[in-house]
Amino acid sequence: xxxxxxxxxxxxxxxxxxxxxxxxxxxxxxxxxxxxxxxxxxxxxxxxxxxxxxxxxxxxxxxxxxxxxxxxxxxxxxxxxxxxxxxxxxxxxxxxxxxxxxxxxxxxxxxxxxxxxxxxxxxxxxxxxxxxxxxxxxxxxxxxxxxxxxxxxxxxxxxxxxxxxxxxxxxxxxxxxxxxxxxxxxxxxxxxxxxxxxxxxxxxxxxxxxxxxxxxxxxxxxxxxxxxxxxxxxxxxxxxxxxxxxxxxxxxxxxxxxxxxxxxxxxxxxxxxxxxxxxxxxxxxxxxxxxxxxxxxxxxxxxxxxxxxxxxxxxxxxxxxxxxxxxxxxxxxxxxxxxxxxxxxxxxxxxxxxxxxxxxxxxxxxxxxxxxxxxxxxxxxxxxxxxxxxxxxxxxxxxxxxxxxxxxxxxxxxxxxxxxxxxxxxxxxxxxxxxxxxxxxxxxxxxxxxxxxxxxxxxxxxxxxxxxxxxxxxxxxxxxxxxxxxxxxxxxxxxxxxxxxxxxxxxxxxxxxxxxxxxxxxxxxxxxxxxxxxxxxxxxxxxxxxxxxxxxxxxxxxxxxxxxxxxxx
Numbered sequence: 001x002x003x004x005x006x007x008x009x010x011x012x013x014x015x016x017x018x019x020x021x022x023x024x025x026x027x028x029x030x031x032x033x034x035x036x037x038x039x040x041x042x043x044x045x046x047x048x049x050x051x052x053x054x055x056x057x058x059x060x061x062x063x064x065x066x067x068x069x070x071x072x073x074x075x076x077x078x079x080x081x082x083x084x085x086x087x088x089x090x091x092x093x094x095x096x097x098x099x100x101x102x103x104x105x106x107x108x109x110x111x112x113x114x115x116x117x118x119x120x121x122x123x124x125x126x127x128x129x130x131x132x133x134x135x136x137x138x139x140x141x142x143x144x145x146x147x148x149x150x151x152x153x154x155x156x157x158x159x160x161x162x163x164x165x166x167x168x169x170x171x172x173x174x175x176x177x178x179x180x181x182x183x184x185x186x187x188x189x190x191x192x193x194x195x196x197x198x199x200x201x202x203x204x205x206x207x208x209x210x211x212x213x214x215x216x217x218x219x220x221x222x223x224x225x226x227x228x229x230x231x232x233x234x235x236x237x238x239x240x241x242x243x244x245x246x247x248x249x250x251x252x253x254x255x256x257x258x259x260x261x262x263x264x265x266x267x268x269x270x271x272x273x274x275x276x277x278x279x280x281x282x283x284x285x286x287x288x289x290x291x292x293x294x295x296x297x298x299x300x301x302x303x304x305x306x307x308x309x310x311x312x313x314x315x316x317x318x319x320x321x322x323x324x325x326x327x328x329x330x331x332x333x334x335x336x337x338x339x340x341x342x343x344x345x346x347x348x349x350x351x352x353x354x355x356x357x358x359x360x361x362x363x364x365x366x367x368x369x370x371x372x373x374x375x376x377x378x379x380x381x382x383x384x385x386x387x388x389x390x391x392x393x394x395x396x397x398x399x400x401x402x403x404x405x406x407x408x409x410x411x412x413x414x415x416x417x418x419x420x421x422x423x424x425x426x427x428x429x430x431x432x433x434x435x436x437x438x439x440x441x442x443x444x445x446x447x448x449x450x451x452x453x454x455x456x457x458x459x460x461x462x463x464x465x466x467x468x469x470x471x472x473x474x475x476x477x478x479x480x481x482x483x484x485x486x487x488x489x490x491x492x493x494x495x496x497x498x499x500x501x502x503x504x505x506x507x508x509x510x511x512x513x514x515x516x517x518x519x520x521x522x523x524x525x526x527x528x529x530x531x532x533x534x535x536x537x538x539x540x541x542x543x544x545x546x547x548x549x550x551x552x553x554x555x556x557x558x559x560x561x562x563x564x565x566x567x568x569x
Contacts, residue, residue: 004274005343007350011234011281018353025086025358026345034345035327037061040091040284040313041320046072048079055083057320061313061348062089062141070102070137070373077138078367087357087366089348091141091189094181095161096533097126097386098133100144104377105133108386109393111146111177112160112516113532115169115557117392120176123163125385127180136376138367140186140355143237145177147190147224153517153562154200156487159480160514160532162197164557167220171227178231187355190228192239192286193273194246194262195221203240203292204482207261214245225277234351235282236273238262238311240292246272260309261292264302269310282347284313288323290482299323304330308337312344383537390541394531395554397519397561400569401526403471403507405548408442411470411507417448417498419489420478420514421534430477430513430534437543438473450492462505471507474500474522477534479514487514489521500525511542516560519567526569530560 007014007022014022026034036059043065044050054060063080065073077090098105106129114123123145131142147170150162163173178188192203194217199208212220225236240261248254250271262268263285273279285293285306296302299318303326306314317323330336352358360366396404406414416438418431435445446469478487492498500508500522509527512518513534519525529545529552531538544550561567 005346006280009280011232012350012354014350014353021358022346022349022353025349033059034341035324037345037348038307038314038327040064040315042316043076046076051076051080052083054320058324062091064091065101067099067101067103070104071370073102074137074367074370074373081366087352087361089141089352090139091143092134092139093144094130094134094142095144095146097130100130101134101137101139106382106386107535109389109533109535109538110160111163111173112557113389113393115163115173116395116532116554117389118555119392120172122389122392123173123176124180125389127177128184129382129385131181131184131186133376135184135186136368136372141189142181142186143189143191145174145188145190147174147228148192148196149220150197150558152198152200155197156484157202157204157480157482158197159487160516161480166557167223169557170224174228175231178228178233182232187234187351189235189237189284190233191237192241193225193236194241194243194268196239196241202484203290205291206295207240207242207292210241210243212245214249217243217246229277229279233281234354235284236279237284237286238269239286240290243268260296263293263306263311264296264309266309274310282312282351283310285311285315287316288314289316289318300326303327304336307344308335308340312347386535386537390537391550393554394529394538394541394545394552395556396552397528397530397556399527401507403509403527404546406471406546408547412444413468413470414438414443414445415448415469415472416445417474419476430539431475433536434475434539437539441543441547448498450498462502465502466505469506471509474508474510476512476518477514513538516556516558517562519560520562523564523567530556
């Protein structure tokens with residue numbers, strides 16, 4: 001099967017000398033070392049002993065990092081490269097800025113924010129910033145852009161992480177983002193094949209379904225992948241997603257009960273991605289501890305079958321030593337052939353050669369020095385680009401009550417309700433900054449305390465709230481994140497005491513910096529602003545527009561009315 005790989009062609013474009021390094025490196029590997037190249041585990045953190053344990057257990061071909069302080073992640077990646085005979089692919093989820101790899105990196109904005117500007121330059125800038133800051137830490141592989149379509153507004157994982165639901169918009173923005181990344185010498189991984197955003201469920205919890213007909217898929221998701229592949233996408237991340245129409249078209253004998261997620265489907269990996277779309281690059285699974293993968297079959301079988309089906313790299317582990325043994329056992333049992341293993345390793349090494357990692361290793365330049373971190377964080381144009389994108393993206397969905405702009409002199413007293421926005425993995429804690437910006441604009445702001453007011457608020461008089469406040473803002477930063485079943489407003493117990501029962505008595509304004517579908521839960525809301533991202537630049541832009549300092553010019557890349565007539569008034 002290795003003769004199907006053209007290392008001179010898109011996306012590798014290797015020289016004869018590069019190819020010689022690929023072949024010689026592969027030939028000098030033991031079977032165990034080849035198997036190790038397939039694995040891309042998640043980094044355990046900056047501790048060198050823990051990192052060494054991963055190297056000793058798996059001999060991996062790559063590793064993926066969650067965000068850490070810049071010096072810590074740079075030090076960890078330097079250690080890994082120094083201890084690896086074959087240079088590593090070091091990846092991060094660079095979806096919304098450099099904050100995807102280092103905690104002090106630029107929080108630029110989610111893809112849907114870029115789409116709301118209508119101008120691809122902002123997606124290009126997002127790619128440039130993400131890759132430049134990633135490069136400074138030693139990262140060389142972006143697990144982005146997300147090229148899914150957010151067709152189903154109930155989907156809890158795609159949402160603002162996408163460029164919307166329009167095929168042409170997704171193509172244009174994703175191409176621009178990829179150009180920005182690749183100009184910085186970093187590889188992209190377009191995801192999540194065969195396409196998320198149709199289902200209302202999360203593939204982190206169970207396999208989900210892309211329900212397009214074969215023809216519709218080819219015109220939408222297929223065209224997106226076709227265009228991004230032609231533009232030079234180096235890798236494709238495959239989701240734990242079924243595409244029944246194409247699976248049964250390519251293999252009519254398949255019953256629905258026999259369909260497997262794309263990560264385990266030869267029909268989708270080899271028939272659709274390799275043959276129909278002509279993809280010559282590297283295929284990596286999405287994270288394999290996800291329920292969409294583990295639900296399909298026993299892990300003893302699924303580990304080698306993912307590679308046998310056509311994936312080249314295996315992302316994350318349940319137990320490193322066990323997964324490594326499962327892969328070796330699959331090779332001994334014939335589930336995975338030596339030929340398929342060699343093909344996978346060839347593509348992994350080819351991507352490394354494409355990035356010139358073998359040459360940079362010889363020069364001692366795989367990871368920059370510490371000065372590179374501060375240098376990239378000091379680049380003033382990055383902040384300016386983020387501010388420009390936010391200014392062009394903030395969207396006034398509706399203002400049928402003509403409540404805007406708010407005047408901090410005549411409407412000084414605000415009541416602020418906060419939804420979502422917890423600190424930590426599932427939120428950014430941005431409401432504190434939003435409140436601060438409102439106060440700096442001249443407002444006094446009271447935040448509704450749902451615990452203190454749990455029962456007392458049931459008995460509050462209309463006359464009291466009208467006397468006490470001039471306007472009310474519902475701030476909802478309900479962000480997509482793995483393992484959530486829904487991105488909905490969660491009302492306070494008892495009797496939804498934080499609902500806007502006074503909506504006909506005071507100006508009530510919705511501000512959504514996460515999911516743009518606030519109206520599904522607040523259809524009576526007459527004023528809604530969508531910001532798509534809770535980044536500082538966006539919060540500043542929203543406050544400026546709330547007070548009339550600048551105009552709203554953003555256009556929604558999705559239907560914020562959720563297809564409901566009652567949300568439009």
